[in-house]
Amino acid sequence: MQLKPLILCCGLALASVGSAYAQVPPVAAPDQMALLKSSDPKLAANKKLVFDMWRSIIQAGRTDLAEKFFTKDYIQHNPNVVTGRDAMVEYMKKTRPVRPIDPTITFPVISIMAEGDLVLISTVTYEDDPDNPGKRYAGTHFDQFRIENGKIAEHWDSVPKNKATAFINPNLIKP
16 A cells, blocks of 8 residues: 555545535525416415415414415424324414514525425524534525425424424524
């Protein structure tokens, strides 16, 4: 084994360690309404359903509108929330005050994509930086919804199981 190639490989590996932690913060799309467009009317309707649900239920806490947006047998894959529309309503009542429905999503929305019966929405999230106390960093959160007969029938997200964060109102988390 030659020493020079080994040293070169080790040097390159060490040099890339610092760049592995570099981040370009995600940014919101400049026009949420443009994200709702699609040449396929069904995909556009599915995106609009998720958009309207987000504004009404997630942001505004208007659980009285749950039947409009969710199937009765709604399946929840977030490990902190029990499955079923009724359970989701109870969860939202505990974590969100009722407030007016905004015309847009107040979270910074990166994208809303639809394919078949699935809609994926990605948003910018802000977390406490464990390496820099008192500072926050921007990351990306993903929510995916399955649409069935014009209502949301299933939900997946990127939230880990954590009792400490199970009852946090995400509408209050800002940069």
